[in-house]
Amino acid sequence: MSNEHVTELFDEHGNLIGALLNAEAWITVKKHVTKELGCAAPEPEKPEPVADWELLKQYWDFPYPVDMDVTCECCGNQTEDWSADEPRKFRLSSANLAGLVSFTCQTCKAKIVKKHFKDYIKAECSPYQAEKTAGKEGRY
Numbered sequence: 300m301s302n303e304h305v306t307e308l309f310d311e312h313g314n315l316i317g318a319l320l321n322a323e324a325w326i327t328v329k330k331h332v333t334k335e336l337g338c339a340a341p342e343p344e345k346p347e348p349v350a351d352w353e354l355l356k357q358y359w360d361f362p363y364p365v366d367m368d369v370t371c372e373c374c375g376n377q378t379e380d381w382s383a384d385e386p387r388k389f390r391l392s393s394a395n396l397a398g399l400v401s402f403t404c405q406t407c408k409a410k411i412v413k414k415h416f417k418d419y420i421k422a423e424c425s426p427y428q429a430e431k432t433a434g435k436e437g438r439y
């Protein structure tokens with residue numbers, strides 16, 4: 300793509316290395332670009348603690364197979380295998396050897412905690428709260 304507004308730049312091997320915008324084009328897209336590239340950053344996301352999850356799987360001693368399904372009771376979002384979703388429907392936010400695994404719903408930001416007990420799995424869904432004010436229930 301190359302026109303009067305945008306000139307794509309290539310290296311000697313033909314790989315795209317960047318693009319040059321003229322002033323008019325830049326002014327038009329500047330707001331979007333700075334937003335998209337995180338200059339007006341949304342909250343930074345921590346990487347998923349996949350190593351913790353792998354460790355839990357490795358030492359899995361529950362009498363049932365590793366469960367990969369996650370359901371958000373708050374918005375109905377669900378998946379059969381959270382690790383297979385690209386992009387993620389649920390992001391792994393923590394996992395520990397006690398069998399406590401938590402996820403963040405990517406649709407409504409609710410927190411889903413799956414507690415693995417000896418005989419069963421209990422899932423809890425708590426709606427997203429912008430501010431964590433202890434002891435105060437949400438305004439819903």
Ligand SMILES: [Zn+2]
Binds near residue numbers: 371408
């Ligand atoms: Zn949700």
